Amino acid sequence: xxxxxxxxxxxxxxxxxxxxxxxxxxxxxxxxxxxxxxxxxxxxxxxxxxxxxxxxxxxxxxxxxxxxxxxxxxxxxxxxxxxxxxxxxxxxxxxxxxxxxxxxxxxxxxxxxxxxxxxxxxxxxxxxxxxxxxxxxxxxxxxxxxxxxxxxxxxxxxxxxxxxxxxxxxxxxxxxxxxxxxxxxxxxxxxxxxxxxxxxxxxxxxxxxxxxxxxxxxxxxxxxxxxxxxxxxxxxxxxxxxxxxxxxxxxxxxxxxxxxxxxxxxxxxxxxxxxxxxxxxxxxxxxxxxxxxxxxxxxxxxxxxxxxxxxxxxxxxx
Amino acid sequence: xxxxxxxxxxxxxxxxxxxxxxxxxxxxxxxxxxxxxxxxxxxxxxxxxxxxxxxxxxxxxxxxxxxxxxxxxxxxxxxxxxxxxxxxxxxxxxxxxxxxxxxxxxxxxxxxxxxxxxxxxxxxxxxxxxxxxxxxxxxxxxxxxxxxxxxxxxxxxxxxxxxxxxxxxxxxxxxxxxxxxxxxxxxxxxxxxxxxxxxxxxxxxxxxxxxxxxxxxxxxxxxxxxxxxxxxxxxxxxxxxxxxxxxxxxxxxxxxxxxxxxxxxxxxxxxxxxxxxxxxxxxxxxxxxxxxxxxxxxxxxxxxxxxxxxxxxxxxxxxxxxxxxxxxxxxxxxxxxxxxxxxxxxxxxxxxxxxxxxxxxxxxxxxxxxxxxxxxxxxxxxxxxxxxxxxxxxxxxxxxxx
Numbered sequence: 001x002x003x004x005x006x007x008x009x010x011x012x013x014x015x016x017x018x019x020x021x022x023x024x025x026x027x028x029x030x031x032x033x034x035x036x037x038x039x040x041x042x043x044x045x046x047x048x049x050x051x052x053x054x055x056x057x058x059x060x061x062x063x064x065x066x067x068x069x070x071x072x073x074x075x076x077x078x079x080x081x082x083x084x085x086x087x088x089x090x091x092x093x094x095x096x097x098x099x100x101x102x103x104x105x106x107x108x109x110x111x112x113x114x115x116x117x118x119x120x121x122x123x124x125x126x127x128x129x130x131x132x133x134x135x136x137x138x139x140x141x142x143x144x145x146x147x148x149x150x151x152x153x154x155x156x157x158x159x160x161x162x163x164x165x166x167x168x169x170x171x172x173x174x175x176x177x178x179x180x181x182x183x184x185x186x187x188x189x190x191x192x193x194x195x196x197x198x199x200x201x202x203x204x205x206x207x208x209x210x211x212x213x214x215x216x217x218x219x220x221x222x223x224x225x226x227x228x229x230x231x232x233x234x235x236x237x238x239x240x241x242x243x244x245x246x247x248x249x250x251x252x253x254x255x256x257x258x259x260x261x262x263x264x265x266x267x268x269x270x271x272x273x274x275x276x277x278x279x280x281x282x283x284x285x286x287x288x289x290x291x292x293x294x295x296x297x298x299x300x301x302x303x304x305x306x307x308x309x310x311x312x313x314x315x316x317x318x
Numbered sequence: 319x320x321x322x323x324x325x326x327x328x329x330x331x332x333x334x335x336x337x338x339x340x341x342x343x344x345x346x347x348x349x350x351x352x353x354x355x356x357x358x359x360x361x362x363x364x365x366x367x368x369x370x371x372x373x374x375x376x377x378x379x380x381x382x383x384x385x386x387x388x389x390x391x392x393x394x395x396x397x398x399x400x401x402x403x404x405x406x407x408x409x410x411x412x413x414x415x416x417x418x419x420x421x422x423x424x425x426x427x428x429x430x431x432x433x434x435x436x437x438x439x440x441x442x443x444x445x446x447x448x449x450x451x452x453x454x455x456x457x458x459x460x461x462x463x464x465x466x467x468x469x470x471x472x473x474x475x476x477x478x479x480x481x482x483x484x485x486x487x488x489x490x491x492x493x494x495x496x497x498x499x500x501x502x503x504x505x506x507x508x509x510x511x512x513x514x515x516x517x518x519x520x521x522x523x524x525x526x527x528x529x530x531x532x533x534x535x536x537x538x539x540x541x542x543x544x545x546x547x548x549x550x551x552x553x554x555x556x557x558x559x560x561x562x563x564x565x566x567x568x569x570x571x572x573x574x575x576x577x578x579x580x581x582x583x584x585x586x587x588x589x590x591x592x593x594x595x596x597x598x599x600x601x602x603x604x605x606x607x608x609x610x611x612x613x614x615x616x617x618x619x620x621x622x623x624x625x626x627x628x629x630x631x632x633x634x635x636x637x638x639x640x641x642x643x644x645x646x647x648x649x650x651x652x653x654x655x656x657x658x659x660x661x662x663x664x665x666x667x668x669x670x671x672x673x674x675x676x677x678x679x680x681x682x683x684x685x686x687x688x689x690x691x692x693x694x695x696x697x698x699x700x701x702x703x704x705x706x707x708x709x710x711x712x713x714x715x716x717x718x719x720x
Contacts, residue, residue, distance in 0.1 A: 058658075083669055083701065143473070151407075151466045168466040173683060261413070262469040262679035264672065277668050286665070 055289035068285075075289030084273060089248075092269040095255075096247045098183045104243060106191045108236060111198035112228055116220065127199075130192025142257035145185050146172060172258060175265040182258070182267075197239070198232055205231035237315045245302030248294050270294050320543045322552065323354040329549050330556035332563075336360060336619065346535045346653045350716045357555050359536040359615045363622040364643055369629070370419050370530035371642035373496055374488035376513035378403060386515050389522050390425050390454060393488075397463040400487045407465035409458070410486035412477060413679070420528025420649030421490045423451040425518045429528050430678070431671070432710055435647050439710040441703050443674045444695045452681040452688060459682055469679040482506060488515075493639065497632045514638030517645055529645030533653055536615040558618035567618040570609025586627055602628050654717035660709040666702050673698065 024031055050065075055075055057068040079085060110130065117123045133141060148155040149171035156169055171177045205227065213223050252271035259267035270290060278287025310316035326334040337343050343360050361367050374396070379386065382399040400408040416423055417430030426447030433442050442448050458464050465486055471477060478495075480486040482502040496512045503510030517526035541551050557563040569576040569584045576584045586606070593605035606628065630636045656664055677694050680686040686694075 084672065146470065146473075146476075150470070168462070170466045170470055172470045173466065173679070175685075257472075260470045260472070260679070261672075261675035262683060262685070264676045268672070276672065280668070283665055283668065 052288060052292050054285050055292045057285055059285040059288075071285075075286045076293060078286060079290050079293060084268065087265070088268055088270045088273045091266060092248055092250055092271075095179065095182060095250050095269065098179060099186060100240075100243060102183050103186045103190065104240065106187045107194035108198055108229075108232070110191050111195040111202060111232075112224055114195070114199060115202050115228060116224065127192065127195075130195070132192070133189045134193035138251070138253045139257060141185070141189060142254055145181065145258060149177075149181060172260065173262045175263045175267070178259070178263045178266045182254070185254075198235065201232040201235040202228055233313075234315050237309055237313060238317065241302065241305045241309055241317055244305035245298055247301045248298045319355055319540045320548055321353045321355060322357065322541065323348070323352070325549065325552050326354070326556075329552040330559075332559040333357065333556050336559045340534075342534045345717070345720045346533050347537075348720055349655050350657075350720065352720070355540060356537045357539040357558075357617040359538055359618065359620045361532070361534050361536070361620045363625070364531070365622055365630070365639060366620050366625050367532040367534065368530060368639050368643045369493040369532075370415075370491070371493070371517060371638065372421050372488070372490050372515045373499075373512050373638070374515055375400070376511040377507065377509040378405070378487055379513070386513060388516055388519065390422070390518050390520055393422075393518055394458070394463075397458065397488065398461070401461070401463060405487045406485045407467075407480070408463050408486060409488045410465035410468060410471070410477065410480050411489045411491065412471050412474070413469055413675075415490045418649065419490055419517075419530040421517050422455070423448065424526055424528035424645075424649070425520045426450045427527055429649055431674075432651065432667075432707070433528065433647070433649065434651055434714065435527070439651075439707055439714055441698075441707050443678070444698050444703060449688065449691045452678065452691070455682045456684055456688065460684065464682070469683065478502065481512075482510075484510075493629065493635055493642075496634050496638055500634075513634060514641050516641045526645045528647055528649040529642050530650065531643070531645070531648035532650060533648075535653065536620075537653070538615055538617045555617050558616070564619045564621065567610050567616055568621045568624045570606065575606060575609040583623065590628075591631075602631065652714075652717060654713045656709065656713050660713060663702075663705050663709045667706055670698055670701050670703060670706070673701075 054065060054068070056070060056072055057065075058071050059065065059068045063069075114123055114126060117126070147153055150156065151168045151170050153171070156171055159165070159171065160169060171181060209227050209231070210223055213227050218226065248270065250269045250271055252269075252275070255267055255269050256272050256275065259272060271294075274287040274290045274294075277283045277290070306316050306318065322330060322333070337347055337354070337360070340360070343358075347354050347356075347358055349355065374387075376386075378400055379396065382396075382403065384396055384399060385392075387393045387396045397408040415421070420429040420433070423430050423442065428440070428442035428445045428447035428451070430442055430448070432439055434440075455464065459466075459468075465471070465480065467476075467480075477489070477491070478499065481489060481499055482505070484503070484506050496514060500510060500512045503512070517529045519526050539555055541548055541555075545551055558567055565572075565584060569586065570590075572578070572584075574587065575590055576586050579585045586602070590602050590605045590609075593600045593602055626636075630639060673694075677686060681688055681691070
């Protein structure tokens with residue numbers, strides 16, 4: 001079908017419009033199926049972009065988005081001269097880099113380990129248990145984390161036991177603990193669910209490859225590296241590129257729910273800064289500008305990562 | 319948005335009449351140019367505006383043979399006694415509750431943000447009094463009198479658990495919790511009893527400088543200029559300010575949620591007052607919500623009678639409000655407004671507040687030594703606090719002259 005469609009397109013008489021029309025009639029159900037998704041993107045992702053013009057305005061509720069005064073790049077300059085510029089950028093990027101180092105590989109490792117488990121019942125049990133935190137709301141997860149790390153939390157007890165610290169301790173009141181708590185809980189939350197895509201990629205690997213490897217004398221370890229890992233490498237790289245595209249994004253909810261003034265030093269990220277400026281202090285234009293700044297940098301990261309990957313591994317998103 | 323004041327002669331005469339009948343309402347509702355932009359809940363009495371303050375365990379006080387604390391020293395003695403009786407973290411609260419109400423910090427003559435007294439607007443966190451407050455709280459923290467979760471707490475539910483389980487015994491919180499906690503705490507200790515304490519002062523006999531007192535009007539509804547039915551919308555909202563509307567929105571339906579007593583005053587019926595004893599176990603507020611919005615921030619007159627019958631039904635709550643309303647100044651600022659240039663300056667406040675919150679937590683926890691207080695003040699000054707305070711004062715002066 002794919003082939004006939006292409007030839008059909010090529011030989012169509014008339015301009016692009018007629019071509020599209022013919023294609024539309026021929027595949028009307030396919031177009032119908034994708035329509036809700038297109039509508040979703042237009043309504044929730046493209047139209048709100050119009051709001052970004054607020055970033056160049058001195059937005060006022062009374063005057064609305066089309067009546068507000070234009071002030072150009074002033075908000076961007078304000079952010080770049082804010083005393084918290086470095087801190088929020090550093091915290092955002094650091095949490096992401098730590099995420100890429102520790103959280104990103106975790107599901108790959110889990111998937112590869114599960115692949116080695118031959119006992120099916122055992123494998124499914126592990127999978128189900130590891131998915132579970134993903135389906136619990138972030139609010140509840142954060143509540144649990146706060147509980148575990150409060151003065152009576154079990155994690156606090158473990159830390160006290162290991163370090164020999166006496167007296168009362170609340171881990172979330174100590175700036176030096178925040179990043180570890182954030183990253184470890186991220187692994188806990190996402191390792192199971194994120195491993196699904198790798199498990200399915202692994203199941204797509206041709207079993208003959210394993211047989212060939214065995215004949216060549218490769219053991220379990222060698223097979224895991226040269227067959228399994230090599231087989232899912234394109235998937236990993238694709239997801240890594242996407243991940244790099246959100247290098248400046250941190251799940252706002254979790255940081256917001258976990259952080260507090262005592263640990264702003266390590267936990268205040270761009271998203272929470274934008275929230276405090278925008279919603280608490282009512283500076284809508286300013287926080288829009290910071291958000292836009294953030295998105296543009298993300299986009300640049302995505303392009304760069306994609307380009308590097310295309311040149312070195314020939315795997316790319318576009 | 320449309321100016322309600324452009325329409326109210328013709329379309330909202332009841333709202334206008336009511337607002338004009340009280341200079342405090344008028345002043346808080348109008349902007350500097352005399353325009354009114356919104357409908358608002360109008361608080362009939364000071365009682366309707368006070369619902370927050372310090373409270374602690376009465377049964378433990380009795381056991382220790384101590385009176386309700388009045389001064390900072392009394393509080394110290396009390397919290398220590400609680401600690402000795404095995405209360406793990408005697409004092410707890412959400413940290414913004416301190417600034418919201420001015421409790422404790424007010425004993426040193428300042429509040430935790432911009433505050434207003436008879437000499438105008440000031441920024442509390444850079445003043446000497448704030449350092450004394452931090453010193454006291456840091457001491458108390460070191461002695462184990464303050465909950466180590468103090469700065470991380472966000473959840474009211476957890477706060478409730480801390481108090482009702484007996485881990486903590488004193489806090490600053492909403493009025494209704496005096497009764498609610500007392501109910502809930504009976505499971506832990508049958509003698510469990512909360513009681514309100516006056517806002518702490520430094521020396522016995524002083525009148526506390528600050529206490530929570532909401533502004534006399536609470537803005538509720540605006541009307542969009544793009545509406546096709548501006549007049550209708552305004553007329554509809556105006557109904558809430560007619561005599562009939564006030565009764566409906568405060569008391570509900572006659573014969574169902576209320577009856578008139580012999581003096582012609584509305585009294586809630588058993589359907590409301592006895593709600594907690596019925597199968598559903600609703601509170602009076604919940605039962606009343608079937609008939610009218612009774613949050614105190616609806617576009618109507620927020621009546622004193624509602625407050626007395628529902629919110630202050632328990633004598634402990636009545637006593638609490640009488641204690642808490644006896645202060646010199648409100649911890650909250652009136653509804654003044656900035657000009658465009660002033661907004662530009664006041665914007666810088668957000669970064670300063672971030673810094674103050676952060677340093678306050680660190681000073682109390684001891685992560686920053688208090689010797690660094692002067693340095694901290696210096697930083698805030700460099701970030702332009704003096705300009706900001708000036709802008710607040712200018713805006714306030716215009717407000718005064720409205």
